[in-house]
Amino acid sequence: MDPVISVRDLWKVFGSNASQVVASDELKSLPRSELMDRTGAVAAVRGVDFDVAPGEMFVVMGLSGSGKSTLVRCLTRLVEPTAGTIMFEGENILEADPKRLRDLRRNKFSMVFQHFGLLPHRTVADNVGYGLEIRGVPRAKRGERSQEVIDLVGLSGYEKSYPDQLSGGMQQRVGLARALAGDPDVLFFDEPFSALDPLIRRDMQSEVIRLHREVGKTMVFITHDLSEALKLGDRILIMRDGQVVQVGTGDELVGAPADDYVRDFVKDVPRSNVLTLKWIMRPPRPEDDLDGPELSPETVVREAVRSVLSADKPVKVVRDGELLGVVADEEILGVVAGEA
Amino acid sequence: MVAVAAPRQLPRLLHRYKQALIIGGIVLAWLVLWLLFRNIGTLPLDASALTPLHRWINDINDAVGASRNSNPVFLYFFNEIRLVIDEFVTFVQALIAQPSFGRPVPVIGWLGVVGIAGFVSLAVAGWRVALLTIAGFVFLGLQGLWQESMDTLSLTLAAVVISLLFGIPLGIWAGLSDRANRVMTPVLDFMQTMPTFVYLAPLTLFFLIGPASATIATLIYAAPPAIRITAHAIRSVPRNTVEASESLGATRQQTLVKVLLPSARKTIVLGVNQTIMAALSMVTIAALIDAPGLGKTVVKALQTLDVGTAFNAGLAIVVLAIVLDRVTTAATERRKLPRWAFFGGLGVTGVLVYLSYTYLWAAEFQSDVEIGSSIRQGATAVTEWAQDSLPLITGGFKDFVTFVLINPLQALLAESPWFLVALVIVALSFLIGGVRAAVVSAVCLGLLVATGLWQDSMITLASTLVATIMVMVLGIVVGVWMGRSKRADRFIRPVLDAGQVMPAFVYLVPFLALFSASRFTAIIAAVVFAAPVAIKIIADGIRAVSPTTVEASTALGSSSWQTIVKVQLPMARGALTLAANQGLIYVLSMVVVGGLVGAGALGYDVVAGFSQGQLYGKGLAAGVAIVVLGVMLDRLTQAAAKRWTN
Numbered sequence: 001m002d003p004v005i006s007v008r009d010l011w012k013v014f015g016s017n018a019s020q021v022v023a024s025d026e027l028k029s030l031p032r033s034e035l036m037d038r039t040g041a042v043a044a045v046r047g048v049d050f051d052v053a054p055g056e057m058f059v060v061m062g063l064s065g066s067g068k069s070t071l072v073r074c075l076t077r078l079v080e081p082t083a084g085t086i087m088f089e090g091e092n093i094l095e096a097d098p099k100r101l102r103d104l105r106r107n108k109f110s111m112v113f114q115h116f117g118l119l120p121h122r123t124v125a126d127n128v129g130y131g132l133e134i135r136g137v138p139r140a141k142r143g144e145r146s147q148e149v150i151d152l153v154g155l156s157g158y159e160k161s162y163p164d165q166l167s168g169g170m171q172q173r174v175g176l177a178r179a180l181a182g183d184p185d186v187l188f189f190d191e192p193f194s195a196l197d198p199l200i201r202r203d204m205q206s207e208v209i210r211l212h213r214e215v216g217k218t219m220v221f222i223t224h225d226l227s228e229a230l231k232l233g234d235r236i237l238i239m240r241d242g243q244v245v246q247v248g249t250g251d252e253l254v255g256a257p258a259d260d261y262v263r264d265f266v267k268d269v270p271r272s273n274v275l276t277l278k279w280i281m282r283p284p285r286p287e288d289d290l291d292g293p294e295l296s297p298e299t300v301v302r303e304a305v306r307s308v309l310s311a312d313k314p315v316k317v318v319r320d321g322e323l324l325g326v327v328a329d330e331e332i333l334g335v336v337a338g339e340a
Numbered sequence: 341m342v343a344v345a346a347p348r349q350l351p352r353l354l355h356r357y358k359q360a361l362i363i364g365g366i367v368l369a370w371l372v373l374w375l376l377f378r379n380i381g382t383l384p385l386d387a388s389a390l391t392p393l394h395r396w397i398n399d400i401n402d403a404v405g406a407s408r409n410s411n412p413v414f415l416y417f418f419n420e421i422r423l424v425i426d427e428f429v430t431f432v433q434a435l436i437a438q439p440s441f442g443r444p445v446p447v448i449g450w451l452g453v454v455g456i457a458g459f460v461s462l463a464v465a466g467w468r469v470a471l472l473t474i475a476g477f478v479f480l481g482l483q484g485l486w487q488e489s490m491d492t493l494s495l496t497l498a499a500v501v502i503s504l505l506f507g508i509p510l511g512i513w514a515g516l517s518d519r520a521n522r523v524m525t526p527v528l529d530f531m532q533t534m535p536t537f538v539y540l541a542p543l544t545l546f547f548l549i550g551p552a553s554a555t556i557a558t559l560i561y562a563a564p565p566a567i568r569i570t571a572h573a574i575r576s577v578p579r580n581t582v583e584a585s586e587s588l589g590a591t592r593q594q595t596l597v598k599v600l601l602p603s604a605r606k607t608i609v610l611g612v613n614q615t616i617m618a619a620l621s622m623v624t625i626a627a628l629i630d631a632p633g634l635g636k637t638v639v640k641a642l643q644t645l646d647v648g649t650a651f652n653a654g655l656a657i658v659v660l661a662i663v664l665d666r667v668t669t670a671a672t673e674r675r676k677l678p679r680w681a682f683f684g685g686l687g688v689t690g691v692l693v694y695l696s697y698t699y700l701w702a703a704e705f706q707s708d709v710e711i712g713s714s715i716r717q718g719a720t721a722v723t724e725w726a727q728d729s730l731p732l733i734t735g736g737f738k739d740f741v742t743f744v745l746i747n748p749l750q751a752l753l754a755e756s757p758w759f760l761v762a763l764v765i766v767a768l769s770f771l772i773g774g775v776r777a778a779v780v781s782a783v784c785l786g787l788l789v790a791t792g793l794w795q796d797s798m799i800t801l802a803s804t805l806v807a808t809i810m811v812m813v814l815g816i817v818v819g820v821w822m823g824r825s826k827r828a829d830r831f832i833r834p835v836l837d838a839g840q841v842m843p844a845f846v847y848l849v850p851f852l853a854l855f856s857a858s859r860f861t862a863i864i865a866a867v868v869f870a871a872p873v874a875i876k877i878i879a880d881g882i883r884a885v886s887p888t889t890v891e892a893s894t895a896l897g898s899s900s901w902q903t904i905v906k907v908q909l910p911m912a913r914g915a916l917t918l919a920a921n922q923g924l925i926y927v928l929s930m931v932v933v934g935g936l937v938g939a940g941a942l943g944y945d946v947v948a949g950f951s952q953g954q955l956y957g958k959g960l961a962a963g964v965a966i967v968v969l970g971v972m973l974d975r976l977t978q979a980a981a982k983r984w985t986n
Contacts (some may be wrong), residue, residue, distance in 0.1 A: 119602065
């Protein structure tokens with residue numbers, strides 16, 4: 001399947017001489033701080049490549065200053081990229097003129113912000129309908145559609161409230177509803193839950209997972225929280241100093257970290273929750289009894305613990321009838337005990 | 341040990357206090373030279389004497405007057421502006437203040453005005469403020485000052501409408517465009533630092549004496565807050581909100597109309613409030629160039645030292661100020677009037693307007709319970725009583741300040757040869773702000789000499805310095821108190837806010853009653869006018885000192901006094917210099933008003949210039965001298981602030 005978004009060699013350099021920086025291979029190869037000293041320019045995004053598949057939940061994770069917020073703003077051109085290409089459904093949006101860009105923003109993608117960005121002088125319903133209003137959708141139709149998404153995000157009954165009368169979590173539901181109202185193809189989330197307290201954050205994460213399942217939209221989700229990334233992401237892109245460190249599924253990151261940075265990052269992750277059997281299986285040995293139970297390589301370790309430990313023979317890891325390896329008590333215990 | 345250590349420390353001490361020693365030396369040398377050269381080269385000028393420059397300005401004035409209807413610049417530019425503004429003001433006056441359209445009374449009589457004012461207040465500010473408005477307006481009528489009040493209101497409204505017509509779009513522009521903001525900021529700074537009265541004189545040259553000049557002067561004074569606050573409001577809408585709107589595909593215009601303006605509404609209304617208050621203040625002062633209304637009543641009464649009448653009219657200004665302030669302040673809140681109340685109010689207002697259009701009793705404020713004369717008599721009686729029975733206190737204070745502060749300083753400044761004073765000021769400027777400050781001061785001093793009003797300038801400078809010292813003393817005492825005690829802040833701040841809202845004129849009246857016409861009265865009025873600003877800046881500065889630092893100081897066992905002197909004041913020194921700077925500017929802007937009550941010198945020259953044709957040139961030169969003094973003192977205090985905060 002063709003990717004919805006395809007980013008190639010994307011650069012964003014802040015500073016008056018930004019275009020010189022991206023034109024020079026020498027400057028481009030400098031580390032951030034040296035570039036800053038030499039030219040006064042700040043390279044926020046440095047040569048980023050990635051693809052997002054239709055319907056995928058793609059998470060970009062990095063610490064503050066890693067360039068992730070700038071990256072997501074580049075995707076919608078809220079921040080103008082300095083160089084590179086961003087193909088969106090086959091169209092390079094860096095070449096879109098202001099009108100085309102507005103059309104894209106109105107119809108194709110929308111964004112949920114960290115600090116909500118709600119309009120304080122409008123009710124919830126009017127906030128949700130704002131995107132439709134600027135497209136020129138008539139009032140009655142707007143109200144109908146607003147109500148639909150308000151119900152969808154669980155805000156029924158609050159249509160007439162003003163943002164400052166709502167809790168942080170509910171305000172972000174308004175932000176979510178506003179993004180959904182225009183029925184976009186792609187939703188961008190810029191650290192939407194980091195301003196919320198932990199319990200509410202967990203609720204909202206589940207909410208997003210539910211919505212992702214129900215509406216099936218492509219989503220690009222920015223976060224600095226690894227557990228959030230692992231919980232939500234089909235695939236995760238780890239960013240550091242404006243560059244991509246690794247892209248992969250959660251178990252790939254934990255099972256095969258690309259470098260020490262990622263290894264350090266995933267060190268405290270409860271591995272049994274993330275790793276699947278394919279990461280811990282070993283080739284069968286001659287003494288192994290190969291008529292034990294079978295499990296798929298995608299089974300998460302935690303779910304396999306009971307069957308492996310209760311079986312008196314090693315568990316076979318099988319895909320399409322082909323034996324990939326076996327998992328016995330010691331492998332399982334190695335993962336579970338390693339967490340203690 | 342001490343004896344041995346002392347000589348070693350001496351060079352260090354010398355180095356440490358080098359600057360203080362140099363300044364002390366300069367002042368000492370000045371005193372000695374003053375004794376030797378006293379009253380030589382002081383460049384005095386009699387009250388009625390003129391220099392060639394003054395005569396030359398008079399000639400220009402005459403020439404302009406003669407060519408007003410032939411010179412194309414006037415015909416097609418200044419006269420047009422004047423006519424349009426005059427028409428507009430006359431129109432507003434015709435509606436509510438002056439007999440018009442062949443009627444013996446204005447189109448809308450008092451009952452109609454009260455109805456409209458009440459309804460507008462109800463719609464934007466709620467029931468309670470509406471009642472206040474109605475009571476306030478009726479009170480104006482009962483004072484016997486209905487027509488004067490309406491004249492003042494007409495002029496204020498006309499100036500406000502024009503200010504906002506230009507101010508809000510300019511503010512939006514400055515809010516959206518960094519470049520526009522960069523261009524506008526210094527211009528606005530200049531408009532606001534200039535003492536308010538100074539542009540009255542040049543304006544009359546182009547727009548004649550009367551409502552047009554008054555309105556334009558008011559515009560210059562009242563538009564900057566509208567522009568500034570609108571720009572600030574637009575700029576402070578969270579980036580996030582704007583981004584959200586952009587991310588949904590809004591055009592610039594949609595974002596402006598649907599996001600920026602509604603979000604900034606509250607702050608913009610605050611700007612409108614500031615504009616209205618500034619306009620009211622300036623409209624009353626513009627009485628000096630023959631603007632009709634309450635200000636004129638005050639000026640006339642002040643000139644004849646009729647405290648009773650001045651107080652009555654001053655009270656009317658206060659009432660008007662309170663009403664306008666309350667209404668516009670309350671308008672910042674989000675509020676929705678029930679439909680029935682809105683249309684009910686509209687209906688009642690319509691009926692009242694109709695009545696006031698049709699019937700004389702509703703048009704002209706006639707009342708058997710006129711209280712204006714009682715207020716006048718009461719104020720006069722209180723004044724007489726105060727002057728008879730309080731001279732020990734008031735007179736003692738007045739004499740103390742006059743003999744200990746004003747006289748010596750004035751003698752030193754005004755009786756030294758001009759080149760000596762100039763030399764001292766340039767030297768001090770160099771010490772404070774380096775070559776640049778010295779050059780600015782030298783140029784300013786040269787201009788002062790050129791105006792032919794050197795001695796008057798020095799007398800005014802002396803009064804200004806005394807007033808500023810008093811402002812700073814008050815500012816530090818009250819400001820520190822407010823900065824340290826939340827409760828004091830809660831009680832004092834509203835008083836200061838109210839004080840700042842009042843037109844400058846009003847301050848003169850009670851002090852005139854207490855101290856009669858003198859330099860001292862003018863100084864005290866200036867102090868009262870300038871103190872609120874200084875106090876607030878210092879209080880905020882003290883409050884902004886990190887609580888942790890104060891806590892640490894307390895934990896180390898400092899007494900309150902030590903904490904104030906060693907921690908809070910030094911850390912708030914930026915605020916202190918800013919307070920001194922603002923205090924000076926405010927004091928200077930009262931110089932002309934002070935001229936009305938015996939301040940003499942430049943203030944008197946300006947006032948006399950407005951009223952006597954042959955003194956026009958001298959008045960204008962005096963206005964320039966005030967500006968020059970202002971620029972010099974402003975630069976100096978800013979240089980000092982820069983030095984001190986680094």
